[in-house]
Amino acid sequence: MTWQKIKIRKILTESKVPSDSPDPDKRITVKLNVKGVEKRPFENGIEGGTKYYIRRAGQFIYGKQNLFKGAFGIIPSELDGFESSSDIPTFDIHEDCLSEWIFYFLKQGDFYKSLEGLAKGTGSKRIHPEQFFDIDIPFPSREEQQEIIKKIKSFETKYDTLQSELKLQSELLTQLRQAILREAVQGKLVPQDPADEPASELLKRIRAEKEQLIREGKLKKEKPLPPITPEEIPFELPQGWVWCRLGDVTLKSESGKSFTCEKYPAEYPEWGVIKVSAISWDAFNEKENKALLRNTQPTLAYQIHEGDYLISRANTEDLVGKSVVVGKVSLNVLLSDKSIRFLFSSKVDKHYINLLNNSSIAREYYKEVATGTSDSMKNISREQMYSLLIPLPPFAEQNRIVEKVESLMTLCTQLEAQITTSQQQAEQLMQTVLRDAFTNPDIMEEAELLGEEKATLFETEQLRLF
Structure with a gap:
């Protein structure tokens, strides 16, 4: 079976019914990726000189700038009488053609993506109706459609x-x-x-280890951690476990540096500085970096090595404080100022600390103590990290x-x-x-x-x- 092909102009007629009293609360928008047509959120502001047109249910609609990104659809009944500008044109459809036929034709095989070449203009390119009308479409009978x-x-x-x-x-x-x-x-x-051996004895040996390192001048004496109150304890521990804070099992920690970087990622043997996304998703991703500015000498003290335990001190509300134990490293990457490297006593398993730090217990704690007015960027201090409650086995x-x-x-x-x-x-x-x-x-x-x-x-x- 073969069908005739026709130009879309034969079945579509652009609708240009002007709105005599434009209403900012009755505007239409077309979502990308073939996600449909919907009411645009109300914007209370001064209206410019843009002309608006009345749109009707069942009309075909597309966005001139984003047709090739899937901005097209059929106007639903609940948006009948709504408006859009000429940048989002609508079309009446010939009675011999079903609206869904045009919709599925553009959607099949992501055909709409192939239309990018039709876009014309400088700056923001657009696909105007005249270019769109020249597309060929298979056209069977209405019954076959x-x-x-x-x-x-x-x-x-x-x-x-x-x-x-x-x-x-x-x-x-x-x-x-x-x-x-x-x-x-x-x-x-x-x-x-x-x-x-009970964890309480383990803690005693860690304290003794830290005191010895302080006496030897290898560690600085840190400010005492706040005592754990009964109100903080979320659940009862098994026999042999003990509550402590992250700082109790930490020997030392260090933040990275704010390096000047290029916009592109480093490739070996270049040097790169990790982004917070390198430690946001449960496994270290060294490719999430920015190349160090050319002719800049790397500070080797900040180089990241296999086995390092890293925490992000700045990230979104859901990801701030996420941690990783670094696996194999094949690139030359450096610690950024938004990440902290912890060194723990050998008497604790850093992989256990990591899974605890990424559990709901720690996530809820970091959400509670994080600062910042925007959900897209929250911060936690090293002091807050040190105060994280640890159920230590x-x-x-x-x-x-x-x-x-x-x-x-x-x-x-x-x-x-x-x-x-x-x-x-x-x-x-x-x-x-x-x-x-x-x-x-x-x-x-x-x-x-x-x-x-x-x-x-x-x-x-x-x-x-x-």
Whole structure:
């Protein structure tokens, strides 16, 4: 089966009904990435000389500057009578063409992205109706359009259901990760061993170690930490554990330096300065850096090495105070002034401190003490880091906890990979169905059956994660 192709101008007519009394609270905007048409948030300000036009439900609409970024759609009934400027034109559709036919044509295979070359102008480029009208579109009968769109929507419903389920599984996986950390730091993840040296004795030996280093001039005496009050203690500890503060197990800490950097990341053997994003996502990412300004000598004291424990002192509300234990380092990277390096006593496992610091206990603490007027940039002081409450287990149990957590997190990562693969496969299948609808209609039925088969496969084999 083949269809004739026509110019879009034959089925679209630009609508230019001016608004006699423009209303700032009745404005339309078109979201990017084919996310639909919606009411623009009300802006209470002085209206300029922009002319607005009345738009009607069922009209096709697009943004001149962002059509190739997915800014197009069909005006829904609840926005009937709303307005937009000529920068967001609308079009009446010929009675022989369904509005969804144009919508899905632009969406299939991300066809809209190929339209970037049509944009004209200097500065902000735009795709004007005259350029848009010259696009060729397959044009079957209205009855054929209805039949194909019905099949597309049927598959789209299954696709949306599948993606919703995958999103839920992803959210549950995030909760599972936090539950693992919570159980770990409450002593519920591995059994206690009465033969382990109690953490209270461990603390005594750490204090003695620090005092000896101070006497030898290798450490500076620090200000005493505040005593732990009963009101601070969030839960009861198992036998052999003890409450302390991060400063109790810290030998020393140091912040980085504010270096002048280039805008691009460093490549070996260049030197780079890490961004906070290098330590924001549970694993050290050395590629998140900015190259040191050319002809600037690096301060080697700030070089980051494998095994370093780093905390961000400045970040968003959700990420400030996040930490990592640095893995293998292949680039020359330096500590920034927004990150702190901690050196702990060898009598504590820094990997245990790291999982505690990234658990909900620490996250809630940092949110409470962080300063800054904007959620996008909060700060915590070194003193606040030192005051973080630590449920400290015996050293041998710390090791067992870390081993168990790493094992469970590996499983979570595998489950996460399954979810990602399922999401990608579902998206690819959706695009295949759309593409075939416009290029190979004879196999639409086959694609729909394949979609049902794939959806069933995902549901039975990949979604039962918990």
